[in-house]
Amino acid sequence: MADKRSFLVVGGDSLVGGSTVRALKARGHEVHASTRRPDTLEPGRVLVDFEKEETYRAPDGVDYAFVIAAATNYERCETDPMAKVINVELIPRLVASLLDQGLFVTFISTNSVFGGERPWPHEDDAHTPGIAYAQQKADGEREVLRLTNELGARDRLNITRLTKIMDSDTPPLPNWLASWNRGETITPFADLIFAPMSVRFVGDALATIGEKRVPGNLHLSGADNVSYVDFAQALARHLGYGASVVEPTTSTAKGVHIAFKPTYSGLGMTRTRDLTGLEPQSLDALIRDLFPAGHG
Template identity: 70%
Template sequence: MRLKRQARFRLSYPRQVCPQMTDEAGFLVVGGDSLVGGGVTAALRRRGHSFFTTTRRHSNLTVGRTFLDFESTEPFKAPDGVGYAFVIAAATNYDRCETDPMARVINVELIPRTVASLLEQGLFVTFISTNSVFGGERPWPGEDDAHAPQIAYAQQKSDGELAVRAAAERLGATDRLNIVRLTKIMNGAVSPLPAWFDAWRRGEPVQPFSDLIFAPISVRFVGEALVTIGERRVSGNLHLSGAENVDYVTFAHALARRAGVDAALISPSSAAEKGIHIAFKPRYSGLGMTRTTQLTGIEPQKLDDLIADLGD
C-alpha cells in the first residue's frame, strides 16, 4: 500500500535567533543504524553534509564508519574533521531496562561517559532522550519542566540527562550540549503498521487500541529537525513532538482515509480488553515545544503530515 505524498516538514527560521552554522565541520552519528539514526544520516546526506557513523563490530568497519564500543575503557577519539555529534544509541527495550542491570550501566554510565569524552574533545553534542521522563500525566510538559519517570527506562534516561549535564558543567561546555527529547517515532515499518497494511490488503479489519495514547512523529521529520538543530548549534533542552495526542483508533482512521481504506475495516479494541500489559501507557504523550520553536523555527508535526511521510 503506497500513500500519497504531501508537504511534510515545515520550518520557519527567525533570522535573529537562528544563525547558520559558520564552519564546515562534519557530523558524527553515534547509533546511525537505529531508526532515528537512519533519519539523521538521510537528512545529512540530503543537505550535503559530511558525516561518520559508529559501529561496535570490527567486521562492519567501512569508509565513513568508525569503531566505538561503549564498554571499552579505551578513550574514544572522534574522527578528524568532526565538530558535532548526535548521540542516539541507548538501551531502549522496556523489559530489558526493568530486568537487566547492564541496561542501567549503558544508559546512565557508559553513554554519558562517551558524551563527556566528546565534549572534552571540543565537539558540540546532541544527547537524545525521551518524553517518558515526564511520566505522561501532564499535558504538554515544557523543555525545562521537572521529571516524573514511572518506568525503569524513563528513570535511566532521566538519570542519564543528569549525568551528561553534570559533565558539561564540569567541563565548562554547557553551551555545546543540547538534550533533545522525542515522542514516538514512526515509519511504515514500525509496528503495528505492517500488520495493518497486510490486513487491509486482505480486506480484513484491524483492532487498534483506544487506551494507548501517543503523539507520533515521522523518521523524516525527526531527522530533518535534528540536523536543523545541529546546523544552528542550539544548546539546552529541546523537544520534538507530534502536534496532537491521539489514540491508535484515531490514528488508524486518519491512516485509512489517506490510504483509501474503508473505515469498516477498523474495529476498535483496547489493551485492557485484550489483557495486554503495556509498560508505558501515558495519559498525555505530546511535548511542549515553545522554546524549541522560538530558537529553531521547528513546529510540532501535524498528524496529516506524519501520515503523508509514512508513504516513503
C-alpha cells in the same frame, strides 16, 4: 544551505540515527556514522562501542556529535542491570569525553522522562519518570548535565527529547496493512495514546538542530496526542479504505499489559520553536510521509 560541516552520529544504525545520517548527507555535510560491528566498517563508518573501556577519539575535523545510541528496550531496562550501566554511566561518559575534545553534543532523550500525566511539558520542566527505561534516561540526563557542568561546557550541549518515532515498517503497521489487503479489519487500542512523528521528520529536524548549534533542552514532537484508533482511522482514510476496516477496542478489554500507558505523550516545543523555527509534525503530515503514494 548552511556551511558544510563534519558530524559524528553515534548509533548510526538505529532508527533515529539512520535518518539523521541521511538528512545530514542530503544537506551536503560530511558524516561519520558509528557502528559497533567491525565487519560493517567502510568509508564514513567508524567503530564506537561504549561498553569497551578505552576513550573514543572523534575523527579529525568533526566538531559536532549526536549521541543517539542507547539501551532502548523497555523489558531489558527492567531486567538487565547492564542496561542501566549503559544509559546512566557509559553514555554520559562518552558525551563528556566528546565535550572534552571540544565538540558540540546533542544527547537524545525521551518524552517518557515526564511520566505521561502532564500535557505538553515545557523543555525545562522537572522529570517524573515511571518505568525503568524512563528513569534511566532521566538519570542519564542528570549525569550528562553533572559532567558537562564539571567541564564548563553547557554552551556546547543540548538534550533533545523525542516522542514516538514511526517508519512504514514500525509495528503494528505491517500487520495492519496485511490485514486490510486481505479484506480483514484491525482492532487498535483506544486507551494507548501517543504523539507520533515520522523518522524522516526527526532526522531532518535533528539536522537543523545540528546546523543551528542551540544549547539547552529541546523537544521534537507530534502535534497531537492521538490514540491508536485515531491513528488507524486517519491511515485507513489516507489509503482509501472505509471506516469499517477499523474496529476500536482497548488493551484493558483485550487483557494486554502495556508497560508505558501515558495519558499525554506530546512534548511542548515553545523554546525549541523560538530558537530553531521547528514546528511539531501534524498527524496528516506524518501519514503522508510514511505512505506518500497513498493506496497500494
